[in-house]
Amino acid sequence: MxxxxxxxxxxxxxxxxxxxxxxxxxxxxxxxxxxVALVGESGSGKTLTALAPLRLEPEGAKVxxxxxxxxxxxxxxxxxxxxxxxxxxxxRGREIAMVFQEPMTALNPLFTIGNQIIEAVQIYQPLISKSDSIDAAIDLLKKTGIPEPERRFHSYPHQLSGGQRQRAMIAMALACKPRLLIADEPTTALDVSLRLQILDLLKELQEESKADGGMGILLITHDLNLVKHFAQRVAVLNQGNLMESGSTKQVFDHPSDPYTRALVNSEPVRQLAPVMPLAPVLLKTEELSVAYPSSESTSWFKKAPSHKVLKKVSFNLKQGQTIGVIGESGSGKTTLGMAVLGLLGDSSAQVSGDVDVLGKDWQKLKPVERRAMRSSLQVIFQDPFGSLSPRMNVMQIIAEGLDVHYPKLSPAERESRVVDMLKEVGLDRSALTRYPHEFSGGQRQRIAIARALILRPQILVLDEPTSALDVSIQKQVLALLSELQKKYNLAYLIISHDLAVIRAMSHEVMVLKEGRVVEFGDTETLIKHPKQIYTKELFAAAELT
Incomplete structure (x- = not known):
């Protein structure tokens, strides 16, 4: 029915x-x-479709x-x-509830998680006593799998991990026992194992709801692996048009529409050139460790020991080679990238061990010497919109590095280099005077790549370079990065929780857990024959084994 x-x-x-x-x-x-899963790329109309039943469409929309x-x-x-x-x-809430994509912005930072769930409980049961509503809220936290629910009840959103915040959002949505749950990209910011946990949790809660008639779920996502794991039926949207719909098996095994076929076949392709046998080592770390001082004290006079985020990490990155770094949230992936880039020096971080860049000790370089070497070591960040200044046009964004490292270039030479680099990343001269908001996500990431490569670096650190992109755009950007690596013999250190990306891009994989390297080796060998239980679980969650 x-x-x-x-x-x-x-x-x-x-x-x-x-x-x-x-x-x-x-x-x-x-x-x-x-x-039911509603899939499609950014701008396909998925979120507007989800918001319409609750009448939350943007101002000015005609429905x-x-x-x-x-x-x-x-x-x-x-x-x-x-x-x-x-x-x-x-x-709203009572019969149709919604779980939003980013729990940090959807949750109120001024109230504890417990208070926000109690508010939802009291909407459904206005006559419930305060003690009973507290018990109900803690029970919901238990059901959603949050550890130590009695303690987390008193936590504020910023004190929870991404997965815990998303579970708290689900607890709030389910407090009113809705008949329909709309989940808009509920797992985008989560690690692969957490993604499956969240969807398995929704399945369990849906099963429990059968006593009350059964809860329907509308999942909005562009993650096709999750759709296979979760949905019974799939509907595919493209630019607001329904391209096809049917059972999950039918749509994935026998897609009838060309757009659906392109989506289903959009997994990144491995196109790596082999690393030359005598390729020089461009980046080297030896027992690199990072710790942060604790704000807590064990007594009146003694502080608690520092919190170690990274523990004795060693690796060699050669010219033309890509090393992929994987691990769950909190494993130290991004800290490793920031330590290699030398971007932890002004914080309270305690860095020990060695980092050699192009044969020079990165830690011991003077600020002037380090600045001069920055052109050889560049970074591409996760969010192409957040990493580009909205006040600068494309010409200013890409040329900014030239102004610092090549100040003697004439305006004509400067513009010529920028135009040439735009061509390299698949954009043309018409982009020069435009601003970031005028481009799609994939185009913005191409601009970020051009900004990094304009300085002709030898090493690129890629921190989740495609996680904010749709699957088809992701495939294009990864193909571009592979092509540029072959052309300029670049060395990549790529940090990602998307194991399909790591498999497509990496010669070797480093697996981090709680700041330690638990496994390191050739990508294909490691994926086919992982030794550590933790690695096996990561690969199983991503359905790569």
Whole structure:
């Protein structure tokens, strides 16, 4: 039986000739107790489709068609688009709940997790006593698998990990025992093992809801591996149009639409050139360790020992080689990257061990000497939008490094180098005067790559370079990075929790756990024959074994 049904749903912005349809005549149904996934690239209309039943569409959006909701009392359906907003508020949370993509922004930083869950509990049960609502909130935290729920009840959002915050968001959403749960990219920022845990948790909670009639779930995502693991049915959106829908097995095994086929076949391809036998070592670390002083004290006069984030990490990175670094959140991946780049020096971090860059001791270099070497060691960050200044156009962004390291270039030479580099990354001269917000995510990451390569570095640190991108764009960016590596014989240190990316890009893999290297070796050998239980679990979670 249908729980929610979209009939001829359209969402547009603007008017007349400038009217643009973000969702175009969509027909889709979610049954009682069913798990449906809505997939597609950024801008396909997924999130707008998810927000429409709760009437949370952006200001200026024009919505037409019908969204039919099956009433709880069994008296038939009601069109949510025709209801007054006061009636919609009664449905929000109580009958239709939503888990948002980024829990840190969705949770109130001024209130504890417990208080925020209690608020949701009291909406569903307004007459419940305070002690009973506390017990109910702690029980929800237990159900969602948060360790030490009684203690975490008193924690603020910033005191929880990404996975714990997402579990707290799910606890809030389920406090009202909704009949439909809409999960908008609920696992994007999580490690592979945590992603599967969250989806397995949703399955368990859905199973428990059968006593109350069964909860339907609408999952919005661009992670196709998760869809295979979780959804019973799949609907594919492209630029607001429904390309095809059907059972998960049918859509993945026999996609009928060319766009769906492109999505299904968008896994990164391994196209690595072998490392030359006598290739020089460009980056070397020996027993590199990083610790942070503790703010706690063991007594009136003695502070608690420092918290060690990285513990005696050693590796050699050769010219033309890529080393992939994997591990769960908190394993020390990003700290390793920042230590190698020398970006921990101004913090309270205690760094020990050796870092050699192009044969020079990075730690002992004077600031002037280190600045001169920065052109040889560059970084590409995870978020291409956050790492580009919104106040600078593309010309200014890419040329900024030239201004520092090659100040004697004439304006014509400077512009010529920038245009040449834009061509290298697949963009043209017309991009020079435009600003970051005028580009797609993939184009912004190409600009970030151009900014790094304009200085002709020998070493690139790539910190989650494609995690913010759609799968097809991700494949394009990785192909570009592989091509540039072959052309300029670059050395890459790539940090990622996406094991498909690591497999496609890396000659060798370093597995970090709690700051220690637990396994290190040739990528294909390690994936096929992992020795450590931790490594096996990581690969199993990513379905690579």
């Amino acid at each position: 249908s729980l929610l049904r979209y009939e001829d749903l359209s969402i547009s912005f603007g008017s007349g000739r400038r009217e643009k349809f973000a969702v175009n005549h969509l027909d889709l149904e979610i049954g009682i107790g069913e798990r 037409s068609g019908k969204i039919l909701w099956n009433k709880k009392d069994g008296s038939g359906t009601v069109d949510l688009l025709s209801l007054p907003i006061e009636d919609i508020r009664e449905i």
